[in-house]
Amino acid sequence: MFKSACFFRIADDFVLPDPAALERVLHKARFVPCGPTQPESTGWVPPRGNKSKVLAEVVGGQLILKLCTEKRAVPASAIKSAVEEKIERYKAETGNERVPSKLKKEFKEEVLLDLLPRAFSKRVNTLLWLDPKGKMLVVDAGSLAAADRIVSSLLAALLEVPGAAPSLDLRLVHTQSSPSASMAHWLSTREAPWRFTVDRDCELKSADEQKSVVRYARHTLEIDEVAQHIAAGKVPTQLALTWNDRVSFVLSEAGQVRRLKMLDVVLKESEDAKTKDDDNFDANAAILRASYRS
Numbered sequence: 592m593f594k595s596a597c598f599f600r601i602a603d604d605f606v607l608p609d610p611a612a613l614e615r616v617l618h619k620a621r622f623v624p625c626g627p628t629q630p631e632s633t634g635w636v637p638p639r640g641n642k643s644k645v646l647a648e649v650v651g652g653q654l655i656l657k658l659c660t661e662k663r664a665v666p667a668s669a670i671k672s673a674v675e676e677k678i679e680r681y682k683a684e685t686g687n688e689r690v691p692s693k694l695k696k697e698f699k700e701e702v703l704l705d706l707l708p709r710a711f712s713k714r715v716n717t718l719l720w721l722d723p724k725g726k727m728l729v730v731d732a733g734s735l736a737a738a739d740r741i742v743s744s745l746l747a748a749l750l751e752v753p754g755a756a757p758s759l760d761l762r763l764v765h766t767q768s769s770p771s772a773s774m775a776h777w778l779s780t781r782e783a784p785w786r787f788t789v790d791r792d793c794e795l796k797s798a799d800e801q802k803s804v805v806r807y808a809r810h811t812l813e814i815d816e817v818a819q820h821i822a823a824g825k826v827p828t829q830l831a832l833t834w835n836d837r838v839s840f841v842l843s844e845a846g847q848v849r850r851l852k853m854l855d856v857v858l859k860e861s862e863d864a865k866t867k868d869d870d871n872f873d874a875n876a877a878i879l880r881a882s883y884r885s
Contacts (some may be wrong), residue, residue, distance in 0.1 A: 592731075593718055596840075596848040597738040599728040602760035606754040607723040610649050617646040620720070620744075621765045622659040627708040633660045633744060636716065637871045650873055654721040658744055663710040664704060675700040717741050728761065733849045735763075764846060771844045774827035779818045783832070790831035790839065797825050 624633030637643040638657040648655040675696040678690050718731040719741065728745075734739040742761065749759070766773070773784075783789045793812050795805045805820055821827070828844040838855055842847045 592653070593720070593729070593851050594849075595731055595733040595851060597728070597730045597732050597735060598846065599738075599742070599759075599761045600763040600764055600847075601721070601723075601726050603726060605723060605726065605759055607649070607652070607721070608749065609754070610647050610654075611791055612754075613647045613654075613748070614645070616748050617656070619751075621646065622746060624663075625661050625663050625712055628704050629663070630703075631660065631662045633658065635744075635748075638718065648872070650729060652722075652724060654719075654723070656719045656721075656745065658717045658741055659714055659849075660714050661714045661716070663707050664711045665706045665710045669706060670699065670702055673706065674698050676761065696848065705729070719745055725762075728759065733847060735845065735847070769844075770842055770846045771826045771828065774830045774842065774844075775821050776810060778827060779821050780812050786835045788833045788836075789813075789877050790833055792829070792831035792841065793827060794819050795825040795830040796824075796828050799824070801874050815883070 601663065617635045621701070622633050622636045625632045635646045636657050636659040637645055637808070638648045639645065640657045645655065662691065674695065681690055681694070681698075682688060694794065717737075718806055720729040721726070728742070730741050732741060768776075777783050777789055778793070781789075789812055791807070791809050791811060793807045795817075797803045803825075805821045805825060829841050829849075831841050831850075833839045833852040833854070837854055838851065839854060843849060
């Protein structure tokens with residue numbers, strides 16, 4: 592279900608809002624595709640897919656939402672070329688060599704309105720998983736900047752639900768030691784934490800002015816060279832790990848999880864739990880919840 596994950600703690604007194612009331616609020620902000628001259632559109636879509644109409648899925652006490660963002664991207668080079676043509680035409684028609692900044696801005700706006708209907712659009716769906724019991728919010732985003740935009744839409748929706756908590760009081764999950772320090776320890780000692788294994792991808796960066804980078808891809812990391820880089824001052828910024836032979840992922844220096852992948856044993860469990868005409872959504876949510884809580 593998730594490809595990446597940013598983790599947030601939520602307020603201890605947060606209670607899941609009434610699903611029916613939340614559903615009504617989400618429907619007001621349901622996703623609508625970009626119009627011909629609209630550069631971006633954001634809204635809620637059914638987590639189960641287009642066959643469903645439910646926007647707020649509650650599975651085992653967990654709230655699962657999906658936000659869709661569509662953007663029309665016009666290449667900067669195309670905008671620049673079209674604006675320059677307008678500027679040259681203006682100079683030729685008026686005889687003025689200087690073009691006011693205000694007019695240049697108007698030219699750019701005209702160009703965008705002209706090019707946007709012909710631009711290709713791209714949609715990105717982002718899952719949010721809210722665990723009221725575990726006091727955790729997980730966002731399917733590979734960076735905090737991307738997660739912040741998604742969380743803002745969630746907070747705006749919750750504020751409109753009658754009787755809901757006014758704020759999630761979000762806080763990033765902080766560990767006892769930093770992710771970089773932990774990764775350095777695992778690589779130096781060649782000893783992963785309990786139930787984890789170190790995989791074959793890693794990135795190390797130096798903290799000096801040169802900012803040199805060493806990357807290992809599909810390469811064993813249980814070698815003296817890696818430990819020597821760390822001893823010389825390079826800091827692990829990414830490390831591929833596997834948990835309990837069930838989930839593989841890449842841990843970042845900021846504590847985010849990327850390239851999240853369920854392994855064969857989990858996929859088999861999901862398939863075995865599937866019932867006739869089932870979309871596997873409930874089974875996947877239950878397996879994900881069990882894996883997270885373990």
